[in-house]
Amino acid sequence: MSAHDHDFPKTTVTQFVLALLGGLFAPGLVIFMIIKMVIGIQATHLVDADAAVAEAKVVERIKPVGEVNLADASGAAHVDKAGEVVVKEVCSACHAIGALGAPKIGDKGAWGPRLPQGYDTLVKHAISGIRQMPARGGNPELTDIEVAGAVAYMANQAGASFKAPEPKAAEAAPADDAAKKAEPAKQK
Ligand code: HEC
Incomplete structure (x- = not known):
């Protein structure tokens, strides 16, 4: 134990x-x-x-x-083309060679007397046409901004210094849509 x-x-x-x-x-x-x-x-x-x-x-x-x-x-x-592009695609058909008496691109002698009309008038003539110049260069699909850009591009080649309206490029497209949506709201 x-x-x-x-x-x-x-x-x-x-x-x-x-x-x-x-x-x-x-x-x-x-x-x-x-x-x-x-x-x-x-x-x-x-x-x-x-x-x-x-x-x-x-x-x-x-x-x-x-x-x-x-x-x-x-x-x-729809994206507005730059003036240069519109000119090359549409306007140059006549304005490059002076067809139908069109003022040639870069021809200061031909554009000289037309430039004093002012940018707005030239744009109006290009949009609605004048004499042998067809409305919108014969392309009704061009927007006012595209035509205005083309006018500025051509006129500036002949010594003018017109400022073309901003083409509605990629960034402006959604804003355009937003503006369209906002329009009815604004009217109310
Ligand atoms: C079918 C040929 C033709 C095409 C395409 C054409 N034009 Fe012209 N354009 C003319 C002729 C012709 C004149 C001269 C009209 C006149 O003053 O008798 C002219 C004149 C002009 C003038 C001067 C108008 C003025 O008041 O003096 C402008 C600006 C112009 N064209 C812009 C354009 C633009 C921008 C385009 C392209 C979008 C274009 N044209 C395409 C034939 C053409």
Whole structure:
């Protein structure tokens, strides 16, 4: 019994130490896992925040491209051509060679007496036609701005310094749509 009595406290001490270590280890493990979980959640949230920021940045970067694409799409329907382009495609048919007595492009002698009429009058004549000069150079699809741009381009080649109205380019196309939508609202 004495040996058993002697062994009993020994075993209890060992068990106590093991229990103590185990008791410390188990909650330690739990605490460790909780901390890991919290860090993990925080990390996930940080990633989410980064992703949101990154996405916002990407959207911002994509935005202008999207606008341009939209403008190009509607622009395919109608974008005002630059004066130079209109002249090359339409007006030069007569104005390059002076057909039907058209004032030649860059011919200061031919344009000289016409320029003092003023830009607005010349544009009006080009839009509605004058004598052998057909309305809109014979292309009714040209807009006023396109014709005005062509007049400025041709007249400026002959020494004028007319400022053509801004052609409604890619950027102006959505604004044009917005203006169309806004029009009824303005009238009310
Ligand atoms: C079919 C031939 C023809 C084409 C195409 C043509 N023109 Fe002309 N244009 C003329 C002739 C001819 C005149 C001279 C008219 C006159 O004063 O007797 C003229 C004159 C003009 C004048 C001077 C008008 C004035 O009051 O003195 C302008 C500006 C002009 N053209 C602009 C244009 C523009 C812009 C285009 C293209 C969009 C164009 N023309 C295409 C034949 C043409």
